[in-house]
Amino acid sequence: MARTASEGASPATAAPDDAALPDAAVAVGIDIGSTNTKAVLVSCGGPRSELRELAVRQFSTPDTADELRDSVTQALRELTAVAPRHPLVVGIASMAETGVPLDAAGTPLTPLVRWNASADATVFERIDPERFFCATGVPALPKVPLAMWHALGADDPGLWRRLARWSGVADLIAHTLAGHCATDHTLAGRTGAYLLPARGERMPRGFDARLLALVGLTPDKLPDVVAPGEAVGAVSAAAAHSTGLREGTPVYVAGHDHAVGAWGAGARGPGDDADSMGTTEALVRVLGAPADRAAVSATGMSLTRTVPGAHESLLAGASGGSLLAGWAHSPGPVDGTTRLGELIRLPYPSGRQTPHPDRTARDELIDIAGRPVDPATRSDDELRRATLLGLCLQLRWMAETQQNAAADPLAPSVEPLAVIGGAPAGNAEWLALKSAVLGRPLRVAHVAQPVACSAALLAAVRAGVCADDVRLPAASVITPPAESEAQAAYDTFRRAALAAPTPTEERRV
Template identity: 50%
Template structure:
């Protein structure tokens, strides 16, 4: 029998403090916490009607914290076991992509982050109300930034999962060697539609599947086609967000772990994605961002502290627009959306 439900971060905080609570960005991930109208104050309750659909009641879930509020303080037992100061406050920073974006300085109207991991999230901040219906139609989410100050529009893609899948399918290949060989290369003519389990956005299609378009002749060419497809999918998400929000970001900041520091992938982005790019240097930006968030809340770091990012030189490819149009055309052909597979 279920006594209480908690997410992983909530459980860790419970062990440290003895108090069960969650952050509003994580509460939103349960799909049982309604976002208020634009400009409205974030609620601190789960929705009873939505919980009832899963046979739950609010008493079984964590309390929802106000942005910036601590869960509590370390218990004496935990303080003694860890060597930390008794009474140290514990914060839950929030959902990983939201925390990484905040840590990278994506906090004000027009800021944008390409948050990379197993999944890829394109996070855009808006001070103005975001059209909920337009976002829903395109398979995107409307959320709040970790501070609760602004709304954000989030689009999701396969990201690192596509590359990991290719590597697993080719155990005989040395992926590191192939990536290094790709670094000075252009995008070529081939690309993969990066949809291992359907397309979430834009134009949601649960039947879409990954498919190679073109005929690369080598393993390196196959891997490059996967990266090119991911870059073109990112550009499609960005251009769709531009339409919903009515503007384009001044710069796209790439943040994440190993994937965000993939030189071949970043070079292709600089050739295929519109606008300036920057890359955050931290290799664990979510963990670093959570620590930074707690430090800011405790006044141990200035409110404007961010993880540093380095500009990525832009090298637009002469055929970038042609490749992009070919990608969208191939992705939106229903008769072909479920044919074939990644090489």
């Protein structure tokens, strides 16, 4: 049964009539996230060369492929019912490293296999981690699909005999709409089975046979990889009947959610960066020259190409909205939003991937002098503030590491950092702290669903129905305070984060 697609949705009256959108293209964007899936109706271009979010549908991301397909279909049906005119294009973004094995009839053989599920990483025991990274741009971690596929094949030896195609979640919806199981290079590049080409070389059109052989697969069992800018296909007659989209509407796999959102927010050229706030937080930086892959490998970051494929980009990830639990929307002190506070949370509930990879990194509460603090002695407000500060300090560390890893390091940007995200990006306390810690202004995307809107915008640009200079609309810029205690807090944070834990350090938040 499809989930309620209108959960958290904009009302039907949110979409203006056709007369209010002269010469603007109407497009649909889909963002399949770890927690929620969002579908949006947007207009882009027109006399003001702007993007407008017209209507939104949202639902909890289900655990099965059939439920996901049904729920997306229902969401599209609701959006097309309120659209001022037929959408001209569909763009699909998604989380990476999550997918499902399908048989020849397209029937799922398992529930969705998620990126945050535990996996057996023994496949990497046969691979040199640095050589693997230099070939793929991906750290050798258990969440990488190559490790997942190894575990799936070991747990059920007959699974690969029944498998016709592995499908990522974005690819699954593209197949549902257009009948073609295909993906883009930013999602393929997260699997650990796709080679990252050297500068000037074209993106591969398929997966690497040698890497797939390690887990008993062949390239024909994986999605096709379309070239940057290429449509997966067009909406089929059956999909048009079920969704309300017009038959023949182009369908694009926009790509990895963080990369797509960064592009939509304006991180498109060398030195541009964007902070993508969601269940996880990711900092994306576009490079002007190829990175030293061995040096980047040591940092735990990922290396990929931007969604248009023209530049390499770095991605550093950390715990984000998931770490806040129920504190995300709690109000902070009205008169102290830029005061750092006296407590810092080391935000590592499952170790640290970057900048200094450490599986033993701890989730601990410390004071500003670096001394352990028992969280049971502190209020929820203090713990929330400490968590936000720890996340901001971690972001600063990632930003400095990206700056140092760039092969052609530019001076630290004084331009506003583009910030995108759902509920976390609407947390004024978090944003004020972030600006203070970074010492840099922030420009926050002013749409409810920036990744879904970016997917729609990217598809519209690729289809030639919208100019390529349109960006997500932004709210007013958040500026840092003239004076800040950030350097002292950052120094304390770095020392504590890099210190080896001792048996007595058990004060976890």
